[in-house]
Amino acid sequence: MPVRRRRPTALAAAVATAAALGTTALAALGGATAASAAGSPLSDYELTWGIKQSYRTYVGMFGSFTASEGAGQAAGNGAFTFTGGTGTYDHTTNAVDLGFKGKLVSASAAHRFEVTLTDVRFDSGAGEITADVTTVDTSGATPTKKGDDVPLAKVAVTRAMTDMATTLTTEAGEYLGSASYAGAAGDPLTVVRKTPEPSTEPTTGPTTQPTTGPSTEPSTGPTGPTGPEPTGTDSTGPGPTGPQTTPATQGPGPATSTSASPSAPASTAPTRGEIADGTLGWGVKESFRAYVVGNIAKGRVTVSGGATQAAGNGAFTFKDATGTYDTDADRLTAAFKGAVNFKGHESGGTYGLDLTLSNLKATLDGGTGKLTADVNSLGTRTEGVVLADLEAKSGDLKADKDVITVDGIAATVTDAGAKVFGNYPAGTALDPVGLSVALSDDAQLPDGGGSDTSGGTGGGSGTAGGSTGGGTGTAGGTGSTVGGTGTTTGGSIGGGSLASTGSDIPGPALGAAAGAAVAVGAGAVYATRRRRTQARSAG
Numbered sequence: 001m002p003v004r005r006r007r008p009t010a011l012a013a014a015v016a017t018a019a020a021l022g023t024t025a026l027a028a029l030g031g032a033t034a035a036s037a038a039g040s041p042l043s044d045y046e047l048t049w050g051i052k053q054s055y056r057t058y059v060g061m062f063g064s065f066t067a068s069e070g071a072g073q074a075a076g077n078g079a080f081t082f083t084g085g086t087g088t089y090d091h092t093t094n095a096v097d098l099g100f101k102g103k104l105v106s107a108s109a110a111h112r113f114e115v116t117l118t119d120v121r122f123d124s125g126a127g128e129i130t131a132d133v134t135t136v137d138t139s140g141a142t143p144t145k146k147g148d149d150v151p152l153a154k155v156a157v158t159r160a161m162t163d164m165a166t167t168l169t170t171e172a173g174e175y176l177g178s179a180s181y182a183g184a185a186g187d188p189l190t191v192v193r194k195t196p197e198p199s200t201e202p203t204t205g206p207t208t209q210p211t212t213g214p215s216t217e218p219s220t221g222p223t224g225p226t227g228p229e230p231t232g233t234d235s236t237g238p239g240p241t242g243p244q245t246t247p248a249t250q251g252p253g254p255a256t257s258t259s260a261s262p263s264a265p266a267s268t269a270p271t272r273g274e275i276a277d278g279t280l281g282w283g284v285k286e287s288f289r290a291y292v293v294g295n296i297a298k299g300r301v302t303v304s305g306g307a308t309q310a311a312g313n314g315a316f317t318f319k320d321a322t323g324t325y326d327t328d329a330d331r332l333t334a335a336f337k338g339a340v341n342f343k344g345h346e347s348g349g350t351y352g353l354d355l356t357l358s359n360l361k362a363t364l365d366g367g368t369g370k371l372t373a374d375v376n377s378l379g380t381r382t383e384g385v386v387l388a389d390l391e392a393k394s395g396d397l398k399a400d401k402d403v404i405t406v407d408g409i410a411a412t413v414t415d416a417g418a419k420v421f422g423n424y425p426a427g428t429a430l431d432p433v434g435l436s437v438a439l440s441d442d443a444q445l446p447d448g449g450g451s452d453t454s455g456g457t458g459g460g461s462g463t464a465g466g467s468t469g470g471g472t473g474t475a476g477g478t479g480s481t482v483g484g485t486g487t488t489t490g491g492s493i494g495g496g497s498l499a500s501t502g503s504d505i506p507g508p509a510l511g512a513a514a515g516a517a518v519a520v521g522a523g524a525v526y527a528t529r530r531r532r533t534q535a536r537s538a539g
Contacts, residue, residue: 039088039089039090039091040088040089040091041086041087041088041089042085042086042087042088042089042096042098042193043085043086044084044085044086044193044194045084045085045086045087045098045100045191045192045193045194046081046082046083046085046100046191046192046193046194047081047082047085047098047100047120047122047129047189047190047191048079048080048081048082048189048190048191049079049080049082049129049166049186049187049188049189049190050078050079050080050186050187050188051080051152051176051186051187052168052181052184052185052186052187053187055106055176055181056077056078057077057286057287057290057291059106059107059108060077060285060286060287061287061288061291062108062110062111063106063107063108063109063110063111063113064106064107064108064428064429065077065080065104065105065106066104066105066107067080067102067103067104067105068102068103068105069101069102069103069118070082070083070084070100070101070102070103071083071101071102071103071104072102073104075408075432076283076286076431077286077287079187080102080104081102082100082101082102082120083100083101083102083194084100084101084102085098085099085100085101085122085191086098086099087099087121090125093125095123095124095125096122096123096124096125096191097121097122097123097124097125098121098122098123098191099119099120099121100119100120100121100122102118102120103116103117103118104116104117104118105117107138109138112137112138112139113135113136113137113138113177114135114136114138115133115134115135115136115175115176115177116133116134116135116136117131117132117133118131118132119131119132119148119149121149122155122189122191124155124157124161127154127155127156127157128151128152128153128154128155129151129152129153129155129166129189130149130150130151130152131149131150131152132146132147132148132149132150133145133146133147133150133152133175134146134147135175135177145175147171147175150171150172150175151169151171151172152168152169152171152172152175152186153166153167153168153169153172153186153189154166154167154169155189161190161191161192162190162191162192163188163189163190164188164189164190164191165185165188166185166186166187166188166189167183167184167185167186168181168182168183168184168185168186169182170182170183172186271326271327271328272324272325272326272327272328272329273324273325273439274322274323274324275321275322275323275324275325275332275334275437275438275439276437276438276439276440276441276443277320277321277437277438277441277443277445278319278320278321278323278334278336278435278436278437278438278445279317279318279319279321279336279435279436279445280317280318280321280334280336280360280362280433280434280435281315281316281317281318281433281434281435282315282316282318282360282371282411282430282431282432282433282434283314283315283316283431284316284340284357284430284431285421285424285430285431286431288342288421288424289301289313289342290313291344292342292343292344292353293313293344296344297344297345297353298344298345298346299342299343299344299345299346299351299353300343300344301313301340301341301342301343302340302341302343303316303338303339303340303341304338304339304340304341305337305338305339305358306318306319306320306337306338307319307337307338307339307340308338309340315431316338316340317338318336318337318338318360319336319337319338320336320337320338321334321335321336321435321437321438322334322335323335323361323437325397325404325437325439326397327397327398327399327404329365330364330365330366330367330395330396330397331363331364331365331366331397332362332363332364332365332369332397332404332437333361333362333363334361334362334363334435334437335359335360335361336359336360336361336362337359338358338360339356339357339358339359340356340357340358341354341355341356342354342355342356343355354376354377354378354379355375355376355377355378355420356375356376356377357373357374357375357387358373358374358376359373359374359383360372360373361373361384362390362433362435363390364390364392364397364406364409366395367391367392367393367394367395367396368389368390368391368392368395369389369390369392370386370388370389370390370414371386371387371388371389371390371411371433372384372385372386372387373385373387375387375420377420385416385417385420386414386416386417387413387414387416387417387420387430388411388412388413388414388417388430388433389411389412389414390409390410390411390433391409391410391412392406392408392409392410393407393408393409399439401443401444402438402439402440402442402443403436403437403438403439403443403444403445403446404436404437404439405434405435405436405446406434406435406436407432407434408432408434409432409433409434409435410429410432411429411430411431411432411433412426412427412428412429412430413425413426413427413428413430414426417430
């Protein structure tokens with residue numbers, strides 16, 4: 001782990017943190033007594049933080065994130081996790097200081113930026129999260145900028161150290177590319193100690209190690225005793241406490257044939273035949289859904305024909321599958337009913353964006369396949385467009401109680417799909433696909449894919465950027481916009497609000513008037529960026 005170059009921390013901050021966390025709670029965290037030395041080692045901690053949803057949405061629209069060396073990212077362009085946290089617990093100030101493994105790179109070839117975060121640290125005494133940050137303008141217009149221990153956010157520390165509210169700093173705005181981030185609410189922060197997997201072997205005798213008594217290292221992590229609800233959490237932010245607790249981009253879950261007869265055989269269907277029913281869960285792409293209902297397109301998402309959408313502008317479920325299967329050959333072809341329409345950039349009753357996907361069809365052969373759909377863009381209909389290449393985690397197709405379920409199928413844009421989605425080039429990752437198909441009429445399909453959380457049976461429409469209810473099948477969810485839940489666009493790189501140019505909207509689906517407005521916006525942003533670059537160079 002890199003050597004940390006610490007800035008002086010005010011004693012008042014440590015005292016304030018001690019008061020917030022509580023002496024008893026942190027004593028339990030450290031497993032220390034009054035006689036313990038001031039500074040117990042901590043290890044095996046994990047930090048989860050999404051920085052800011054609008055920033056993730058922006059980068060996801062125009063570029064991508066790459067997490068490595070111990071860092072990871074949740075599905076659907078979710079929050080980031082940094083692992084291998086080590087540090088100390090100070091019994092004098094009741095503060096923890098932890099450094100984490102992991103490297104996170106956000107980059108866009110189109111907008112020529114690259115931002116790298118390493119050596120992420122959390123200091124409860126200072127109430128902040130820091131990182132070493134390197135920003136590169138890949139066009140060469142501005143020099144590379146590097147900073148050690150850059151304070152990215154102030155943290156409202158709580159006893160549980162979960163879902164802690166964060167406020168982005170001025171430095172975060174400088175390195176992430178938008179001065180508007182300074183003082184803005186960031187995503188909630190969680191720091192926990194990973195709990196070791198319990199032993200599967202039964203204990204037949206007394207343990208040789210006492211289970212109580214002081215310890216020099218916490219056994220359960222910084223959770224503390226049960227106390228009041230965490231304070232300071234932004235109730236309007238994209239916290240994990242919303243009504244939908246599973247990622248919107250997840251497909252149907254594992255089979256749960258709860259009503260099947262206990263005496264029924266594991267599979268009564270033949271190894272090949274006709275599909276009786278089925279569902280497909282797919283979100284297209286989270287950043288695209290957010291754009292459509294956001295403050296730029298100001299549009300809506302509408303499902304019809306039996307398709308449903310998960311709450312909070314989530315993923316879609318297409319139903320009533322037909323097709324064929326062969327479990328011996330690991331081949332499956334399934335077509336699904338239902339349609340989804342994306343509409344935005346309205347002017348005088350005419351929409352610059354009007355894209356409908358219907359008649360989705362998934363094929364798998366040994367774990368790889370295609371996802372096709374009929375595409376209607378601005379009134380022009382094309383049937384059987386191959387939108388995505390599919391790759392399952394396993395090539396085996398196995399039936400359980402006459403149901404085949406395949407979750408987490410990776411989907412990447414094809415050349416044909418790139419023409420539909422405009423600036424998503426071939427090879428861009430789309431939301432993962434999940435499907436379940438019934439092999440007999442009495443087989444029970446699992447719940448999932450958004451069918452139980454869509455708020456209705458289809459036909460509903462979302463509202464633009466801020467509907468808190470939205471009605472049946474809403475896409476607006478809890479105020480979803482490009483800037484995240486209850487926010488505005490907000491996220492730009494290198495000066496100017498590049499996200500507001502809308503240059504990532506599907507080209508073929510974007511009308512001439514909307515396209516002209518996009519081009520003008522892009523030019524204005526570029527000119528502003530050049531002026532700022534020249535001003536910095538002159539300074």
